[in-house]
Amino acid sequence: MLDKLDTTFAFAKEALEARSYRQGLIASNIANADTPGYKAVDVDFSSTLSSALAHSNQGGVQRGLAGSAENASDLPLVTSDPVHIARSNTIGSDVVRYAQVRYRQPTQPSLDNNAVNLDAERVAFADNAVHYEFDINLASEKQLLSAIQS
Template identity: 40%
Template sequence: MAIMTALDKTLSFQEKALNLRTYRQQLLASNIANADTPNYKAVDIDFAKTLQQAQAGRGMSVDLTKTSPMHLDGNNTAMGDVKPMYRTSVQPSIDGNTVDSNIEQAQFSENALNYMATLQFVNGQFKDMQEALRGNN
């Protein structure tokens, strides 16, 4: 049982980081998909600040809003109190859309690389733990 507790503590940070990276990837993908939608406002999260809050025990959930009676009730408690922020538009468009495709695609790519790096780090931790349990040097 002590091994499981140690494993949980070891992977807790990476779990939170991966959950936030996944959520941020969804936000960025939505921004890119709505690049031509009039009056769409690009959103993002402050990853570092949100992760610090999660580590401080402030939870990570997302408030979901129903904009149609056809929508399902959304209680995403996995993310705690994550509040997406509107991205400041570098160059406003005539139709009110604040998505800058170049910025969104760069942020999307950077977030995907960081996600993969975290996965590789977790994979390395698992390998190290397996070797420790086997008694290999």
């Protein structure tokens, strides 16, 4: 029973983190709309979520060997003082680690080589926000349903 509940909430957690990460990328694109030479970036939500879920089901962060070059975030963090901020592997770690950030193809050339199309970014931002809100509502409904049934 708890495994099924944990799996359900793990999916909701990864989906919300992927949407949040994508929202940050789109917001960065909008903020840099006037930056000369800026290349707009985005992630494919479904492949990011699939990769994060696959890796979290296989043990996620514990899978790789410490110090392996296969994943830079598996390298040990070296600090010169014990009060330095420790790396956290909790919030967004699987999503950020396995997200494949890609440059967007510009739809119109610009004189300053900026690849941001504000209209497309606004549409992507609104679409992602609606999906994020839906995912939150879905997770809340599942919480209520599981609380009632248990």
